[in-house]
Amino acid sequence: MSSPRKLSYSLAINEALCQMMELDPDVFLIGQGVKSPWYVGNTARGLLERFGESRVIDTPVSENGITGAAVGSAIAGMKPVLVHPRMDFMLYAMDPIINEAANWFYMNGGRTSVPIVFWGIINRGGEQAAQHSQALHAMFAHIPGLKVVMPSTPYDAKGLMVAAIRDDNPVVYIDDRWLYSFEDHVPEEIYEVPIGKATMRSRGSDVTVVASSYMAYLSEKAASTMAEKGVYAEVIDLRTIKPLDQELVLASVKKTGRLVVADGGWKSFGIAAEVEALVSEGAFSCMKSSPVRVALPDVPAPASTSLENAYYPTENDIINAVLHVI
Amino acid sequence: MRIRVFEESLVGPILSGEIRTPCHLYSGQEAVAVGFCAALSRYDYIFGNHRSHGHFLAKGGSLKDMAAEIYCRESGCSRGRGGSMHLTDPEVGMLGSAPIVAGTISLAVGAALAALIRGDGRVAVSFFGEGAAGEGVLYESLNFAALKKLPIIFACENNLYATHMPIRECRVDQPIRKVAEAFGISNYEVEGNDVLQVYDACRNAVENCRGRGGPVFLEFMTYRYRGHVGPDDNIQGLHTDIRPKEELEQWLAKDPIKKLESYLMEHRLMDEQEIQSIKEEVGKEISDAVKYAKTSPRPKPEELTNYVFA
Ligand SMILES: Cc1ncc(C[n+]2csc(CCOP(=O)(O)OP(=O)(O)O)c2C)c(N)n1
Numbered sequence: 001m002s003s004p005r006k007l008s009y010s011l012a013i014n015e016a017l018c019q020m021m022e023l024d025p026d027v028f029l030i031g032q033g034v035k036s037p038w039y040v041g042n043t044a045r046g047l048l049e050r051f052g053e054s055r056v057i058d059t060p061v062s063e064n065g066i067t068g069a070a071v072g073s074a075i076a077g078m079k080p081v082l083v084h085p086r087m088d089f090m091l092y093a094m095d096p097i098i099n100e101a102a103n104w105f106y107m108n109g110g111r112t113s114v115p116i117v118f119w120g121i122i123n124r125g126g127e128q129a130a131q132h133s134q135a136l137h138a139m140f141a142h143i144p145g146l147k148v149v150m151p152s153t154p155y156d157a158k159g160l161m162v163a164a165i166r167d168d169n170p171v172v173y174i175d176d177r178w179l180y181s182f183e184d185h186v187p188e189e190i191y192e193v194p195i196g197k198a199t200m201r202s203r204g205s206d207v208t209v210v211a212s213s214y215m216a217y218l219s220e221k222a223a224s225t226m227a228e229k230g231v232y233a234e235v236i237d238l239r240t241i242k243p244l245d246q247e248l249v250l251a252s253v254k255k256t257g258r259l260v261v262a263d264g265g266w267k268s269f270g271i272a273a274e275v276e277a278l279v280s281e282g283a284f285s286c287m288k289s290s291p292v293r294v295a296l297p298d299v300p301a302p303a304s305t306s307l308e309n310a311y312y313p314t315e316n317d318i319i320n321a322v323l324h325v326i
Numbered sequence: 327m328r329i330r331v332f333e334e335s336l337v338g339p340i341l342s343g344e345i346r347t348p349c350h351l352y353s354g355q356e357a358v359a360v361g362f363c364a365a366l367s368r369y370d371y372i373f374g375n376h377r378s379h380g381h382f383l384a385k386g387g388s389l390k391d392m393a394a395e396i397y398c399r400e401s402g403c404s405r406g407r408g409g410s411m412h413l414t415d416p417e418v419g420m421l422g423s424a425p426i427v428a429g430t431i432s433l434a435v436g437a438a439l440a441a442l443i444r445g446d447g448r449v450a451v452s453f454f455g456e457g458a459a460g461e462g463v464l465y466e467s468l469n470f471a472a473l474k475k476l477p478i479i480f481a482c483e484n485n486l487y488a489t490h491m492p493i494r495e496c497r498v499d500q501p502i503r504k505v506a507e508a509f510g511i512s513n514y515e516v517e518g519n520d521v522l523q524v525y526d527a528c529r530n531a532v533e534n535c536r537g538r539g540g541p542v543f544l545e546f547m548t549y550r551y552r553g554h555v556g557p558d559d560n561i562q563g564l565h566t567d568i569r570p571k572e573e574l575e576q577w578l579a580k581d582p583i584k585k586l587e588s589y590l591m592e593h594r595l596m597d598e599q600e601i602q603s604i605k606e607e608v609g610k611e612i613s614d615a616v617k618y619a620k621t622s623p624r625p626k627p628e629e630l631t632n633y634v635f636a
Contacts, residue, residue: 036490038559038566060460060496061427061488088426092461127347127398129409131426299634302625303347303409304398310627 007186009179012154013043016161017081019190021051024079027165028055030070031083031119032063039085040121041180067093067118071101071170074116079165087120087136087174101170102145113168117161122176122213122264124301125308133301137213138263138270140172141242147171147195148241152216154184156239159193167195176214176264198245200252204232207322208252210275211262212238215294215313219262222318233260233322241271249275250282257288260321262313267295292321328389328608329356329380330583335612336396337557347398347409352380354519354551357582358483359384361524362451365532366419371437371450373430374423376411377483377550381453386418393615399622406625407633427488428454428461431480435467438478438541449535450478456545457488459502465509468541472509477535479528480506480543483518489554490566506543518546519582522589549577 007015021027029047033039035058048056059066063084070082084090090097101114118140124133141148149164149171151157157175164171201216202223211219216237223233234252238245253259259279261272272293279291294313302311333353339345352359355377363372363384374381382392387403395402396410404412411425421437424430434452441448458464459482471478482502486493503513512534516527524546531542551574553559559567590596 033490036566038490038554038564058491058495060491061457062460062462064462092426092463127409129347129407129412131424131429132348132411297631298636299631300407302407302630303404303412304406304625305346306398306624306627307406307630310630 005186005188006183007154009154009157009175009182010041010043011045012158012186013161013175014045014047015186016158016165017043017047018050020162020165021047021055023190026077027079027081028057029081029083030057030059030066031085032059032061032066032089033085034058034083040083041177063089063092064095068096068100071096071114071116074101074114075104075112079115081117081119081165083119083121085121086123086132088131088134090118090120090136097140097146097170098143102143105169106145114170115168116170117164117173118170119173119175122174125178125312127303127305127308128301129303130300135176135264135296137172137174137241138265141271141274145170147243148174149195149239150174150213150241151193151239152179152213152237154182154186156193158186159191160195160239162190163192163195166192171195174213178214179217182217193239196240196243196245198236198238198240198248200248201235201237202233204234205256206232207234207258207260207326208249208256209233209235209260209262209318209322210238210249211235212241212271213264215262215264218313218315219318222315222322225315226319226322231322231326244274244278246278246282249278253279253283254286257286258325259287259291260294260318260325261291262294262318264313265295266298267293268298270295289325292325294318294321327583327604328611329359329383331605331608332383332389332393332612333379333552335616340556341561345396347396347411348555349379349396349410350377350555351550351552351557352377354577354582355483355485355548356380357521357524357586358481358518358546358548359453361521362481362528364525365528366449366451368418370448370532371419371421371434371441372453373421373434373437373451374413374453375427375430375455375458376423376425377455378413378423378453379410381423382413382415382420385415385420387413387415387420389611390615390618391415393619394622397619397622398624399619400625401618401622405633428458428463430454431458432463432467435471435476435478438471438476439474441477442474447536448477449532451481452478453481453483455488456482456484456486456493456502457496458482459505460496465505468506468509468511468543471541472511475538475540477538478541479531479535480541482543482545483548484545485548485550487550487554487569490568492568501545503543503545511541511543513543513545516544516546518548519577519580519585521582521586549574551578
């Protein structure tokens with residue numbers, strides 16, 4: 001699969017969009033700032049020039065109405081990719097996402113699906129404070145009818161975007177600006193990373209570390225630091241938050257008997273809690289110690305750098321959690 | 327004048343990275359906040375948006391507290407938790423500012439509702455940009471305010487751009503204030519770079535509200551001299567400021583501060599010397615505030631969970 005060509009995370013998204021739009025005239029990109037790198041980095045580079053204003057639509061500041069319109073176009077058979085350049089702005093659009101799109105297929109007896117990608121960008125740090133920093137993936141994962149993916153690598157960024165666009169149902173695609181400059185091998189051809197499948201980022205028998213998105217990157221880093229000291233962590237990158245790849249998580253925990261879950265959302269009622277619940281229901285008897293969550297404290301995002309540094313989990317926090325469970 | 331000098335004093339530190347919190351500078355729009363707040367009493371309420379340094383100062387918020395907040399210090403008006411986009415001083419009626427576009431419009435409606443229920447004669451003001459006219463909550467707020475005859479003034483600062491989007495790409499060519507008409511709300515266009523006209527318009531609107539005449543919508547025509555965020559989007563490497571140079575120059579010629587200065591001198595209300603001495607005073611006040619901010623400590627990491635009740 002691997003090709004020698006390297007691409008950044010953000011350009012991997014760009015390539016997925018470009019190739020899918022090329023392939024399928026029903027695919028279009030809509031959202032605030034698709035014309036502006038200030039909003040979406042270089043993920044939309046060249047798309048407007050190539051596909052024109054009818055398929056690359058920058059919008060007024062109207063999250064609720066525009067999201068509803070995108071959902072409606074999907075009900076009418078289009079395949080919109082709707083970008084919210086900050087997840088925080090998506091809160092204005094919760095009604096069309098949840099009440100309408102997520103429920104539509106079910107409440108209409110499976111007669112019409114809603115093939116839409118809700119793409120929300122986490123844009124945090126830089127003293128931007130509470131309304132410009134939030135990671136809200138757990139909220140969406142709570143809702144029946146929504147799939148939620150969170151790629152951590154350029155390879156997955158492209159493959160999951162392709163899979164999300166091809167999916168017949170609403171997929172919430174969440175990325176993190178902190179990943180945008182990461183580079184890795186990305187095949188030039190179109191390929192999918194299957195939704196619902198996690199992957200192993202490093203093998204080990206001492207402890208299982210489950211993570212996603214930027215936390216998966218930190219976990220992998222933590223694992224190699226720990227390996228130098230003789231502690232071997234098995235890092236599972238969820239890639240898809242919902243549906244959760246239960247099999248891979250349980251298989252690993254059954255082997256290691258120890259669990260750390262690292263998540264970029266808040267600690268309470270979040271992904272980390274869900275993974276721990278899964279493990280306590282499915283592998284309780286294999287556990288050698290209590291699991292530990294590494295996540296955001298239950299506090300809104302602060303502005304001041306001194307607080308931001310204490311707020312966002314680091315590689316060290318993961319290492320300390322691992323040392324605690326082994 | 328304090329607002330302009332303060333905003334411009336931020337340019338260096340933002341470019342050097344000394345200030346990290348995103349600052350949406352108010353330079354160019356000062357006459358709106360100043361003229362408006364002069365028509366309000368200390369007890370009236372205002373809510374701001376992401377570009378609210380000017381609203382905060384004009385309402386009587388402490389310059390030192392704001393400077394410290396922009397430097398994200400414990401001594402800041404929001405104790406370093408909010409930064410530039412979350413300014414508050416409830417004691418002078420500045421109930422808060424927040425960057426979710428249009429997010430505070432309905433909150434201002436709520437403050438007006440509180441004033442109506444209590445019958446205390448207060449007026450609430452919602453400051454928002456023309457970009458906020460894209461959000462549905464504006465229309466819901468207008469309807470409710472009209473229905474209940476709430477003492478609120480909708481203050482739309484139309485600076486012609488919402489981030490990278492010129493207004494003509496956001497809405498059909500109609501004065502924004504016309505949206506109020508659909509709800510039976512009286513509405514006026516105001517020359518936003520003329521502080522005296524702003525004051526007159528706002529005084530009338532405030533009187534109308536206090537006399538239980540219901541809401542008023544004011545659209546202020548103005549222009550920001552700086553980039554959307556920070557001093558200059560283009561210099562900062564974002565290359566998103568697409569405004570033509572000539573347009574900026576036209577508006578620079580209508581500089582609200584210069585306009586007031588020439589009015590004062592023409593009518594012999596002040597001479598050049600007096601204006602100069604005000605400038606010096608302001609400069610001194612600002613350098614003191616910045617010194618205070620820079621020497622204040624940052625919040626302590628162990629106090630991360632303060633002010634969270636759940
Ligand atoms: C709900 C929401 N959507 C998008 C944004 C991004 N954003 C920040 S400022 C802004 C435009 C603001 O334009 P306007 O309201 O006219 O105020 P101005 O910046 O011109 O003063 C946008 C869209 C946001 N902060 N909140």
